Amino acid sequence: MTEKHANLLERYKLYLQLEQNLSTNSIEAYLFDAEKFISSIEADNYIVSDVDYNYLQHFVASLYELGISARSIARIISGIRSLFKFLLTENEITSDPTELLESPKLGLHLTEVLTLNEIDAIIDSIDLQATHGLRNRALVETLYSCGLRVSELCKLRIGDIHPNEGFLKVFGKGRKERLVPMSASAIEAIEQYLASGDRPIAKTGQEGYVFLSQLGKAISRITVFTIIKKLAIEAGITKNISPHTFRHSFATHLLEGGANLQAIRLMLGHEDISTTAIYTHIDKQHLRKVILEYHPRNFRK
Numbered sequence: 523m524t525e526k527h528a529n530l531l532e533r534y535k536l537y538l539q540l541e542q543n544l545s546t547n548s549i550e551a552y553l554f555d556a557e558k559f560i561s562s563i564e565a566d567n568y569i570v571s572d573v574d575y576n577y578l579q580h581f582v583a584s585l586y587e588l589g590i591s592a593r594s595i596a597r598i599i600s601g602i603r604s605l606f607k608f609l610l611t612e613n614e615i616t617s618d619p620t621e622l623l624e625s626p627k628l629g630l631h632l633t634e635v636l637t638l639n640e641i642d643a644i645i646d647s648i649d650l651q652a653t654h655g656l657r658n659r660a661l662v663e664t665l666y667s668c669g670l671r672v673s674e675l676c677k678l679r680i681g682d683i684h685p686n687e688g689f690l691k692v693f694g695k696g697r698k699e700r701l702v703p704m705s706a707s708a709i710e711a712i713e714q715y716l717a718s719g720d721r722p723i724a725k726t727g728q729e730g731y732v733f734l735s736q737l738g739k740a741i742s743r744i745t746v747f748t749i750i751k752k753l754a755i756e757a758g759i760t761k762n763i764s765p766h767t768f769r770h771s772f773a774t775h776l777l778e779g780g781a782n783l784q785a786i787r788l789m790l791g792h793e794d795i796s797t798t799a800i801y802t803h804i805d806k807q808h809l810r811k812v813i814l815e816y817h818p819r820n821f822r823k
Contacts, residue, residue, distance in 0.1 A: 555601030
């Protein structure tokens with residue numbers, strides 16, 4: 523973070539303490555969101571006084587694209603409004619670009635996001651001794667810990683997994699290739715599944731796929747959907763969830779844990795970059811560090 527922005531945040535903290543008289547928890551929450559926002563504008567080579575309404579619209583749209591929950595987006599927007607109110611008070615800007623910025627309408631139907639406890643409940647509800655138990659645990663761990671699309675999960679091949687490096691290779695939309703860091707939980711679950719007798723004999727031409735159906739073919743989207751619905755019921759989860767819910771939860775939990783938006787964007791595959799571009803322009807060890815530091819499945823065992 524630049525010295526100018528670091529100084530602004532220090533002054534903003536005093537503003538929240540002395541002029542707004544907020545509680546310690548509220549101050550920490552506002553600073554948390556302000557720091558992430560400033561990190562994002564610096565990544566785009568902006569300074570805070572350059573931010574206008576169009577930039578804010580793009581920023582909020584990127585939060586939706588990442589699958590961040592509407593409630594979290596509303597909280598972030600509230601924090602941004604507070605920051606720009608401070609900047610206006612301090613004469614750092616001459617007009618407030620957040621005046622027309624709209625928050626999500628929380629009364630409407632929203633994409634569901636699972637809490638960490640709900641994720642744990644679903645995983646804990648899996649009977650590892652039952653047929654397909656190890657597969658189903660590995661499936662859920664991979665969906666959530668890697669933020670994969672269900673189509674990416676179904677097409678995942680054994681050769682795409684690199685446990686020693688802590689990455690898996692994914693072919694996303696338009697056959698675009700990317701590397702995704704794996705959490706320790708996902709690596710362990712996949713290794714146990716592949717080494718067990720729980721995995722059926724693969725049909726000819728299906729040998730390379732990680733997740734197989736009981737018929738020995740690559741698992742289908744419908745089968746994954748059915749598995750998720752069944753596990754949610756067994757865990758007592760009443761939310762209307764689907765495989766994509768785990769991708770939304772992945773993004774939301776990383777964001778709320780402090781991960782950088784650009785790192786989340788890269789891991790979800792919303793950037794037009796190939797594997798080579800990741801190796802050339804993005805520090806893959808940094809992405810791995812994000813997973814290790816911010817993903818809940820790495821420290822809740």
